[in-house]
Amino acid sequence: MLTTNPLTWDELSSCCLFSLSPKIQPKNILSAQLWVHLRPANTITTVFLQISRLKPVREGNHTRVRVRSLKIDAEAGSSSWQSIDIKSLLQAWLRQPETSYGLEINAFSTKGENLAVTSAEPGEEGLQPFIEVKILDSSKRTRRDSGLNCDEESSETRCCRYPLTVDFEEFGWDWIIAPKRYRANYCSGECEFLYLQQYPHAHLVNKANPRGTTGPCCTPTKMSPINMLYFNRKEQIIYGKIPSMVVDHCGCL
Template identity: 50%
Template sequence: MSLWCMLLLVSLAAGEDNSTTASPCSSCRMRQELRSLSLAAIKEQVLSKLGMKQAPNMTGRQLPKLPPLRHLIDLYGMGVLVPTQGMQGDEPFKPGPLVLDEEDDFHARTEKVIAFAQPHPKLRHSWRGQDILYFRFSDKVVRNRVVRAQLWVYVRGSDSPVESPINVSVLKVLRGSSSAESPVLTPFDNLKVVRPNGSEGTWVSLEVRRLLSDWFKFPRDNLGMVIHAVGPKDSQGRSLVVTDLEEEEGVYAPFLEVHTADNRRHRTKRTIGLNCHENSDETRCCRYPLTVDFEEFGWDWIIAPKKYEANYCAGECPYVFLQKYPHTHIVHLANPAGTAGPCCAPRKMSAISMLYFDQEFNIIYGLLPGMVVDRCGCS
């Protein structure tokens, strides 16, 4: 039995318990029960789909001011305060019949992960004066394929009036030949020349897709990296590239921006649905509007969207509505007298994009499947 059918049974039971209470619209009362149950189910689904047992505790944490993060929020119209017209979901909700077509296609489900550098839990934090930077990824993330990966580092501005080039390279940390031997570094074939402008610093990025692909395939080999800069020092004798994780409370610590994908096949399907407004007197199976507001859940770990249109299904599915279909007697055989008949449930659902903190406090951009009801039907 589907989740939506179970919600309907619970709603019916609640309706029977309140049968003595006068109500101008029993179907409206049932829909209100379904709305509340749907919100509770969505709350559980979000955590389950993200592989979390409980919501991350974001007490005392603030949203970092990072270039790709700002770009994401702007690109997808997912500002921290999302206006109603920017909410995700199907096309604008309009009551009446709904006919949709789907086409054969391969859809890449893309995620963007922003991982912050941290000290390695087992290795020394530095090697020969070089800071070892470690990036932790969850099992869910490393199961995907790396499409693109960029390492972002902050370059301090130069006090010198003359611009000087800085060579920034990435060194991969490898295991020693024995457990007692110190780790070794091997040059990675990414190199970028940076010319700081005046006294103001800037963020620069290096392509590290091949390195991240290796880490995702062999997570045990992820021992971190070292960022090496060759060039002039600043007035305090520091390297112009920031690698100290504690400097200025980590505001300028290096971070990774990783794009991943998981290809899935979608088959062609054509179905017809029905949309209804909340005060409709329609008794047949229909799709109704439902707004999910994450701020009402108290979920400050979801950066965007703050709310989205989820919709829900409600209505009756008596056998008389199925008589126009051939082989209806088979339905009766599958649902003999005294058992639950056809249930009004989602027939098509779609994903929402989400920007959130995971349990490692990395920032993830990804797609959550099956979060928006696009069409309802009897099943």
Template identity: 35%
Template sequence: MIQRSLEIMYCMDSNIALWETAGDTKKGVKDPRLRHKGHDVLHFTFSDTVTKFHVSNATLYIFIKGAERRPLPDVVIEVFKVKKITDHPDPPGFNRVFAKKMTQPLGRGDWVKVDFTETVSEWFKNPRENHGFVVNATANGKKVVVTDNNVDKGRKIPFVEISTVEPKRRLRRNLGLNCDDTMNEPLCCRYPLMVDFEEIGFDFIIAPKRYDAHMCAGECPFVTLQKYAHTHLIMMSSPNSAQPCCAPRKMSAISMLYFDEQLNVVYGSLPGMVVDRCGCS
């Protein structure tokens, strides 16, 4: 089956809920490291037009502060999904979805990738269960993860990249072919084409750093023209016209996080960046 993909990038919501704990008897807090004065509950909001898709991949990016000198300490990184928020004063329950131990980076710090596919998939299927998540990262007992929107003008707050595909009931609408380099397909087809913004000098783009733009390639013999009525009629009416070529028939946008000329962080959608379907025209 042919599936249309969509890549989305979400920044963390600016309204962060701070939950206070008053002891070690609070229900639902499974890890003792979360039992300190307070922790931030972070949240991504997904629109109804997006949650109708299926999640094929989701990557959470969190920024870990760097160490000033060696020896570099170990960092314990944990991500917890908020299970439930109630009206009573008790803090919400948590379910750990990721844990990793790494060496703290030297210098300014670095981004860490977290596979967030399963969690985001659950939120897409059941939006009411999206109560947010908590990130906990410590080195020598000190918090080293950035969750404050006021730090470095919000450039280091968590964000998530999501790749989606259309639900199966809509797959029949896509009549184009999808191929890869291992296939010996001579006809017009859509192939993967990864674009790396850093390699081409687009350093002002924060995320995504790379994405699959796709490309069209292949032949357009007469036998395939019946799929494209307009092209077929042009060929019959004007035999001396230019031969049809394999080209994009449908394009879509990608979401980006980037710096503008004043070094402000901007979130926007750039149209015509992804080839969704190829055809002969």
């Protein structure tokens, strides 16, 4: 999952330029969504969210070509995030970067109000449009594992790392935008004396502890973070690295 934040174009308040990561290749794009935050309307209304692509006709002038539109029934006094599929548009831009001149974003109500947040007004920080891109990771990496890796069919009784996928939607955590699910893994198994030679540090700590101990436990010995995109309590978009979310190795401590 990759996200791109907008660079607002001063010439048009409703137009945004986006900085795209060089890691994104057209053939590797699984999905691409443009997210737009809508300000609350005064009354119940129908909103027409329109995305137009800008094309230069001569120096300093542009023409607009509508590429996507979405009809939304909005409740009075409620703001919301809306998304539009732009996968094909993003792929075309990446194949021909010279054709990328930004997007014009409008969300007009039946009364002609433009409810789309396209620039950060006071109190609207973190509500600018952004693009969420999911890509296929084709890179192959090899790494040295310390400890055992098992699955649910394994007959291994020693301390081992098992696969576990956490699905945030099953928890009802709809405030998390991405990832919706991820592989967390967990540790399980016995740390018997016979197997302590696999974990000499734990063996030595167990013998040297003057207060005594019930013995080492199977626990994560190495963990890694994940990148997460989520809403805070103000409905602002937060993108951050959450530490210790994935179990990489297990051992007896």
